[in-house]
């Protein structure tokens with residue numbers, strides 16, 4: 001089989017979360033930060049609803065709600081933001097305030113990047129600006145804009161001959177420790193993470209620093225690291241599923257001239273543990289509608305588990321950044337003798353629904369907006385947002401991914417038994 005992957009691009013008429021939702025996981029990750037979303041009530045309503053119970057836990061984020069008078073420039077933006085930031089500083093005393101620009105600040109051309117340095121000097125607190133708006137980005141790309149902005153705040157590595165390793169991508173501390181330990185087993189030391197747990201512990205960057213991503217939606221951060229800080233990017237598939245994790249570790253070992261040890265056995269051991277799930281998934285078909293950019297990695301892992309992927313919808317695909325992942329996807333299809341899935345960038349949900357009716361897949365991975373309507377038409381669905389919040393990286397968490405994927409199938413088995 002020597003076919004090529006087939007890429008298509010549709011209208012971009014699809015459901016996804018607004019990228020400002022990244023504050024939900026980033027404020028928890030960077031523990032001394034405060035996120036100020038500068039937008040309208042629309043953004044506020046979205047955050048309040050999307051983040052569910054978290055809003056009752058006094059989160060370290062807030063909305064600076066623009067009013068009519070802000071938009072018609074009758075109020076002074078600078079003074080208003082200064083007032084709010086002073087209040088945040090007094091009440092919460094964070095180490096950094098991160099301003100999140102929204103659609104409205106873009107459209108009225110509010111000069112956040114111009115105001116931030118002045119206010120930073122005046123209040124003596126770092127103010128980082130990230131434009132995570134719904135005009136330009138989808139869902140998880142919000143994290144990408146924040147991390148790209150943080151790259152500029154990392155200190156410069158003083159010259160040293162030894163190569164360092166910095167990993168980037170926001171994952172829970174437990175998973176970060178698991179990956180660090182896996183690399184330690186290969187005699188590789190992780191010198192820092194972007195983002196770090198505390199703003200003041202951001203990693204040192206420089207030309208002798210190798211950087212490697214843990215998430216597929218961080219292409220801007222990768223470019224910024226390479227162009228602005230001269231870091232060396234390790235292009236690897238992402239550590240999702242045992243196959244991806246093995247190759248991710250291998251690529252890092254290669255960069256540091258280490259011979260991987262016991263990796264094949266480690267991968268096999270995980271596959272053995274997953275056998276029961278793979279049996280259930282064998283020859284079942286799955287359709288990714290696409291809304292969080294994790295789709296290629298997840299599809300590749302599911303194909304390796306024996307599934308057939310009808311379509312991979314994805315909001316945005318950076319073919320260069322995802323090159324290793326795409327290569328592994330192709331290899332996996334060849335290895336499993338599974339047909340190559342079509343990859344649809346900027347999908348059109350309406351067209352996709354027609355295709356779903358045609359394919360009749362066993363599972364559709366989609367957002368909440370379409371999940372229940374599809375279920376009522378007897379199509380199994382899995383809510384895609386859960387993959388963003390669940391722990392899915394590394395060898396150990398492969399099981400969690402399959403727990404999520406098989407849940408609707410197991411549920412249906414139970415229900416059908418009950419009906420008989």
Ligand code: SF4
Pocket residue numbers: 018019020039040042043044046101102103104132133134135
């Ligand atoms: S899409 Fe724009 S207006 Fe809507 S919530 Fe996101 S930033 Fe706000």
